[in-house]
Amino acid sequence: MTTKKDRTPGRPRRFDPDQAVATAQGLFHAKGYDSVSLAELTEALRIKPPSFYAAFGSKHGLYARVLDRYAETGAIPLGDILRDDRPVADCLKALLEDAARRYGADPKTPGCLVLEGSRANDTDARAASSAFQVAAEGVIRAYVAERFPEAADRVTNFIGTVMVGLSAKARRGHDVDRLLASARIAGHALSQELSR
Amino acid sequence: MTTKKDRTPGRPRRFDPDQAVATAQGLFHAKGYDSVSLAELTEALRIKPPSFYAAFGSKHGLYARVLDRYAETGAIPLGDILRDDRPVADCLKALLEDAARRYGADPKTPGCLVLEGSRANDTDARAASSAFQVAAEGVIRAYVAERFPEAADRVTNFIGTVMVGLSAKARRGHDVDRLLASARIAGHALSQELSR
DNA sequence: GAGGTTTTATAGTGATGACTACAAAAAAGG
DNA sequence: CCTTTTTTGTAGTCATCACTATAAAACCTC
Known part of the structure; x- marks a missing residue:
């Protein structure tokens, strides 16, 4: 039921934010928050900074989502x-x-x-x-x-x-x-x- | 016997490197290596970057001296x-x-x-x-x-x-x-x- | 005081950090 | 087809990082 093909106007996303959070979790866990740069994140997620900020707001915003995911899956x-x-x-x-x-x-x-x-x-x-x-x-x-x-x-x-x-x-x-x-x-x- | 008034040529230092190491030890211990910037160090030591680098070589060089001092005085x-x-x-x-x-x-x-x-x-x-x-x-x-x-x-x-x-x-x-x-x-x- | 030596302060360097202005692209509704 | 909406890529922004080129200043010996 939760396919990403909703009927919403506008150009569709080319990446899955949930998958991006999962990837970011691996990076943050492996290297620590400080040592993961935005350049590294956007490269790993195969997206450009504007897409990153449109989806997560900030590096802290993504980290907050990673923490939530960790609490559910890794903690x-x-x-x-x-x-x-x-x-x-x-x-x-x-x-x-x-x-x-x-x-x-x-x-x-x-x-x-x-x-x-x-x-x-x-x-x-x-x-x-x-x-x-x-x-x-x-x-x-x-x-x-x-x-x-x-x-x-x-x-x-x-x-x-x-x-x-x-x-x-x-x-x-x-x-x-x-x-x-x-x-x-x-x-x-x-x-x-x-x-x- | 270890007064700093030796008869050496050249302009004399206006700060005591050992005292600088002690001050830096406090900073590094309080905030951690990464969180202490060179600007913060030079301000706390009341010296300019060139004096800093002439005396210690690098931020790492000063930190090495701080570690030695800690092993003797704080550990x-x-x-x-x-x-x-x-x-x-x-x-x-x-x-x-x-x-x-x-x-x-x-x-x-x-x-x-x-x-x-x-x-x-x-x-x-x-x-x-x-x-x-x-x-x-x-x-x-x-x-x-x-x-x-x-x-x-x-x-x-x-x-x-x-x-x-x-x-x-x-x-x-x-x-x-x-x-x-x-x-x-x-x-x-x-x-x-x-x-x- | 002249020449040599070392430290000083001024004013930078280039790299990298998180983040963004802008306009083209790709979808929907009319 | 045209407008609206959202995402995209290009190409930046500005702050801060550790570090330095250069020349004047302050000491020594002669």
Whole structure:
């Protein structure tokens, strides 16, 4: 049903904006927001700057769409991992291990797009990425707080710290095995922290 | 003895290069290599670009001197912390806690200059910083390997992961208390990992 | 004070960053 | 066919980046 052949007046687009967002996601994930230039983007998308700006408004506009797409397709499915019918510590360990696997899965796009974007030099890109990061940490904190309200803050901070570290190490070329080993060691600490 | 009044021919310098390196260290640490422009540097140092290039050769040249200075004045004193007369796990915990305290000590210069520099967009700055990071991890690995050869690699990777995470969280504005809390949770995992 | 040496300030360089004015091209409706 | 609407490609804009050519200024030795 969602074919692009609607009956709209005007010259038709010669490219698919959704496909362009997917391509841009690969670039931003591989090189980071700052290191992807507009010239590089327009070349990869096979379009000229005016077409780019007509479709996305700005580099930030495209990045915002990339973040949305990442949240749907590439990010960690927190809702599936943080389960109410299993021990909290087990789920948090699963979270860290999922992160390790995801961050090291594709050497072309290592780490987490959101966490790395939160450290961009560009102020707007950093703010946009940080919003997703804050939201994710909020979900984790709420999940822990349900059964361990006293420990929720420090456990969430610890998880966030380890995940940022895993993403950074993935970017330095660490493979899944090494990331998983660190994730599991961190997991041991969680058992201890959440055992009354 | 090291006054700057040597009997050398030529017009005398109107600024102290060592003091300039110290000032630049503050700037690089506060904003990151990429975000400090030459215009900003020359303004902060109260010198013009030609004086800058005569003294340091390039922005990279100054950054190299800043890294050397940081290793001497601001970095974690690994030699003092990793002691042979105390349990390895205790010393590694002390290392993480020292990192937490250092990274959060001054809100103007949060995190670790070396670890953050290793994630710069500029290739040369990244390489120069990474050399220090690799060297530091080598010291840690050798220290652990002396008494726990089998665990040295994964423990060192874990420590490195947590330290990068602590530095990143410091940059996001986390205070010393929160950093210390995460460092201590990580420390629990180390006890477990190094208890035969 | 003349000649040699080094640092200084003025005023640039070329490359690259994100972004845009403009008019031709390609579709629809009348 | 003519008008309207939207996208396209050409060819720029201006700001900022790290860096530099040049010559005057400030010190030394002789």
